[in-house]
Amino acid sequence: MALLEATNVTKTFGGLTAVNDVTLMIEKGSIASVIGPNGAGKTTFFNMLTGIYKPDKGAILFDGTSIAGMRSDRIAALGMRRTFQNIRLFNNMTVLENVLVGMHTRLHIPFWQIIASAPGVRREETKARDEARERLAYVGLDAKREELAKNLPYGDQRRLEIARALAGDPKLILLDEPTAGMNPQETDAATGLIRRLRDDLGLTVVLIEHDMRLVMSISERISVLDYGTKIAEGDAHTIRSNPRVIEAYLGKGAAGAAA
Amino acid sequence: MAAEANAQTSAQAVRRPIAETLRTVFGPLVQLLLFVIGSAIALSLLVILLSLVQLGARPDLLTRTLTILPQVLIDGLVRGFLFSTIALGYTMVYGVLEFINFAHGEIFMVGGVTGAAVGLFLASVGLLEGMNPLFFVLLVVLIGMIVSGTLAVTVERIAYRPLRGAPRLVPLISAIGVSLVLQDVVRLIMTNSPLGFNARYQSPDFGPPIRLFEMTLGDRPVPIIISPKALVFITAAVIMLIVLNYLVNATRLGKAIRATAQDMSTASLMGINVNRIITLTFLIGGALGGAAGALFGLNVGTVNPYMGFIPGLKAFTAAVLGGIGNITGAMVGGLVLGFLEAFVASYLSLFTNGALSGAAYADIAAFSILILILIFRPSGLLGESTTQKV
């Protein structure tokens, strides 16, 4: 069953078509990748899924709900979370607080009770903290929970972004270039974490990535975008041998190297 | 084929055709003209329509509406050019630094006060009497430009440059501080000098109002007049706009300004002295503001230290209305806002039979427009639709 169905989605900026009639189905519990050169429309596509842009045309169905043009925060509340290509943490908040913010949609104590400092407030807060620490422990950051996010090393920041996304108890998690700027060792660790998200937590994962080694090894389904259009789709093997993908994206050498 | 393309690009690069330069310089002015005519016609039709609606209750309304219409249009034009010239200062600085120079209204005010001081000085040495009015205008505008331009550059050096790179609100707060300081420093100077708080702007005699034409409404003739000072103001403003357009769109310097506006650190990698460009931007914006102040003071007849605040705020509105960062936009925004205000100021009390004072509600109209524009089209009339990047 498809958890996410994007049908004939189109987005233009002025005269430029960034995403052109793209259809994409994401199966529940799968790891899928979207690849393509820079400027192919991948991030724009993510931005439409998460409500930052409203698609000009097309429908997006998430877990049975139509979300095309819905506000970002409501989509997030429905259980779709993302990370950003250029890490967007709350830099001057602590690691723990970042995760607590990620939990926002799951905290419901009303305004009046907060002001009155009702007993439920502390209870909810304690519970949230415990859960946040669990998430941090899951990505291996619990020891650093009191540090400011901006003081974390690069790799930890990426992991914190994932922990923050997990805090919302998502059904689907979109990772925008999760290993950009990592060396091969760090990439391997990240690959392991992404795999665990699906295997342990049963999450559905969609990736945008340039690292072909990662993409080919981890994804069940790969979609290739070029100039806003989907030019190919399939498993790693299909993609690697697709002549159009080789021509537009992989190149002959790289296709071999990634094999 | 390659050689041909090559020759073409080379020719393009070496000598831009004069037609091209003319187009980049005058194109915006044509656009401006279209907006002026368009908004004048639209607003005129609107008031005529409104007066026709009320015709049953107040039969004389249409005649009265038509009688004052030409005068309202001229008034709108003067206001419009006032806002345009000030708005340019906001928009240029915003374009380069993405920063609202809140103190720009005070830079304008200093231009006005300087003009009044020049007038007073000339009168005190007895030169004012026989002076050629045009020469006088040239003199006050030049001195106003120099003083305000220098002031703007100094302010940037002292209060803004140390804050570059700080979070957005920090320089904005500093600019608010500068605005307050300038108001009171000028007040201190004025009240301790022969100028006084509300200084009279002395000038040579500009002669009687110019009669443009006469129109007959019913049985009485209505002369349509324009004061020579207003005419001078409009002319000077148009000249400044042309020069600025040339500077920004057709010179190497202008291109450097645009490059700096788009990406400061990369511009410096091209060998552009970014600090000098920023200084220059403040100089140009300040000088324009100073000239506007000198001319405005002349037109109104008095100046005071607080005269810059409201026009400054409205000029900012104009800049936003036109699309902040966009030079043509600032001019268009200024003119549209000027017309709008003139119409509200003149017709509101007429249509409500004096119940609401037009002058007071013109301010409210201006701010309402600002809010409406920002909500429905934050990029302004001519602005680029900026989409948030993620």
Next chain:
Amino acid sequence: MATMSPPTNLWEQVKATLSRGPTGYSFLGLYAAICTWLLLTNPRTSLNTDIAFALFLLLLLLIYRSQVALGFKVVLGGLMLFVVLPIFGTLNPFYIDVATQAGIFVALALGLNVVVGFAGLLDLGYVAFFAVGAYLWGIMSTEQMTLMNPAWSPVPPIMFYPFILLGLIVGATFGVLLGLPVLRLRGDYLAIVTLGFGEVIRVLANNLDRPINITNGSQGIRGIERPPLIFADFVRNTLGLNLDDQQLYQQFFYFAVLLIVMLTVVVVSRLKHSRIGRAWEAIREDETAAIAQGIPLVRTKLLAFAVGASFAGAMGVIFASKQLFINPPTFDLIRSINILAMVILGGMGSIPGVMLGAVLVTMLDLQILPRLATVLRDLQRAGAPIPAAFDPTQYQRLFFGLLLILMMIFRPTGILPDERRKEELVEDQVVDLPLDDGEVDSGEPPPPTQAPPGSGPIA
């Protein structure tokens, strides 16, 4: 920091000794005693009393900053604020008035701090909400009611108490009304729009005397009612204090303001440390990331606006009643800037900082500038070259302007910075770190330009 590393220089050593342990207790106790003695023996308004008063305020700050037991702090601070200062106030009405004014501005600054400091929204029209509250009580409690409609009559003075609550609600409502359309705007635009809104409210107050006289225009509203002194009997007979009505009102307003300030502090700090406070902070840090966590942007910002405005509305009611007279210039831009200066001077986002800022600015306004004026006048008489028309009390703009500029350049975090904001505002003054490829390349083509040819966009 001093607690972490062993005190290095003499100043640090003195500070450490006096702020904790037995020396700390005795120092504070002794200081409090001396201060009380100084105040109660110098009731006449003079430079000496000014200094004693300043020492008194410093004492409160020291109590707050010291590291003695919380109970001791509360008892000593409470004693000073609830007993010493009111008694001193019966001896000298001026200082208790200063304290009341300071209290009003502390509450206003705390409200503005929710908007500016917590949520990061620069509001330059904050005084408008104050005006709304003040006019609410001003109109409803006076003859304006009858002027508006002959069939209406003013509400009885006893309604003052529910009107504080009503002021709160009306303030919040106006906050929402203004916020709804403008909160989508980016920071600096928002600042200008709120400034415009503040001006609109003032212009309306100035012009709503026609066609129906609602605000009495530029004349302002006189004879605003004060609440009946229902506790007069208790004070005079039970406590045996022989105070006249004027003094009783002063004491009443002082305690009313003090209570509201305390309430405000509690509310504001609870919010700050809740999920709502975190959401505000997240929005301040990065709006896009915040909405991606499911934080509804407009609603959360609106809440900040409404909370901030509600304090101003309630304080407006009290202010109108205390002043007996209000007119449009009371609520002009400079007043908004005044409150902003308090927040900035003290430290954006920091509750104790903002309170300190409010007290300092009020002192500057009511005590230091007038004092400076007398000094300058004396100097001028003695022949010093000071321009005749320079009266420091008339040059508030100059002082606040300088204050804003200097704070921004040298200490943007304020005197008592919020730890968090400190990190933010002194962030390395580098525009783009190489690690942050944020704006560099999002992998998408930027939206193409729509500018007409040759229109000369420079940005």
Next chain:
Amino acid sequence: MALLKLEDVHTYYGKIHALKGISITVNKGEIVTLIGSNGAGKSTTLRTISGLLAPRQGQVLLNDERIDRIPSHEIVKRGIAQSPEGRRIFPRLTVLENLEMGAYLHSTRSVTYQEDLERVFTLFPRLRERVSQKGGTLSGGEQQMLAIGRALMTRPQVLLLDEPSMGLAPVLVEQIFEIIETINAQGMTVLLVEQNALQALGIAHRGYVLQSGRIILEDEAKVLRDNETVQKSYLGLE
């Protein structure tokens, strides 16, 4: 002969000590590459050389002349050009205007300007096709070409390239590296910062490996490629 030399350079971002004593030599005609993981200080090194950051200690020498105390627009004049990370094309200027900006210090009326332009168009025929298109509408690969071309227009002695292959399709990455080799073959000295260490070491003569602000290895590119640590940490070869 050392054209560009860094001696014990320390650079800070506020309180963060980003470069902790970097010494690098770039000889005339070489391609030298800096490799290392994110945050190691590669870009910071380039930005220190081009004057966007000022070192707190140590010196940067170009032809034995100190350039670490002069502003970046002056450094360009001395002959250092940088194609910045993320390309940083002026999005609302046309391709030609972008190139003109590169030639800002030289008159666009001169013959040499024409020659420079011609050279860039020969290297990047795609740019000639898009000469009047706005920079922002180019694809990633084209933007990278424009960034390199624009840097070449300043007529540099040393070309600093910051992550030229970042975010490009694998097929384009190959092209970009070929172009760098071509430019070098024409006599240009290149200092290359790359995430893609394998390919960078493939075309470079020498390389430096950076780790948290320090140089941990320096050698001939071939030797580095065979180094075990480098292979494990940066090349992804087991």
